[in-house]
Amino acid sequence: MVTKTEKRNFKIIEDHLRNYKLYKAGIHNFKRKLDYIMPNITSSYELREGSVGVFTFKSDTEKYAIDRIESKRALDIVEEMKRYQLIIDSIDKTLRDLKKEERDFVIARYIEDQSMEKVSQQMNVSLSSAYEFKNEVRKRLLIGCKDLVLIP
Structure with a gap:
């Protein structure tokens, strides 16, 4: 029998699995935002008379960055x-x-967001067998993805 806590935890895990592609896109977008917030600062190396060389940073946006x-x-x-x-x-x-x-199963059902009917067809099993399989996978996901429940 599945407890209320297990149901709640599995719901959280399912939500994370369904948002997997969005998390990846989000990281890409965050990197772009950071690039915007922190513009490149150029550097150069000059050999000046009487010295071994000077490494300088120059950017109109240095202070701003x-x-x-x-x-x-x-x-x-x-x-x-x-x-x-x-x-x-x-x-x-x-x-x-x-x-x-x-x-x-996990990729098809959650990451690709396919219906249980479509997943059962791909697995060549009845819909009820697909739901039984989902319950088996649920147990393993509750163990493997337990940390996702703790991430705010």
Whole structure:
């Protein structure tokens, strides 16, 4: 029998699995935002008379970039990016540890958001057998993805 806590935890895991592709897109977008917040600072190396050489930084936006690096906004973006990466890493690790049939089921059902009917057809099993299989996979996901329940 499935407890209320297990149902709640599995719902959280299912939500993370369904958002897997969005987390990956989110990381890409966060990186672009960070690139915008922290513009490139160019550097150059000059050989001056009487010295071995001087390495200098030059950018019209240097002060602006430094101010922005320290901003709360950049820190928030980095924290959210880390959160997304933790979720992706947890899902990837769990998927690697599942049996191929289980992994295919999880990818089709949650990541590709296919209906149980379509998944059962792909598995060449009845719909009721697909639901039984889902219950077996649920147990393994509750173990492998337990950390996802704890991520805010």
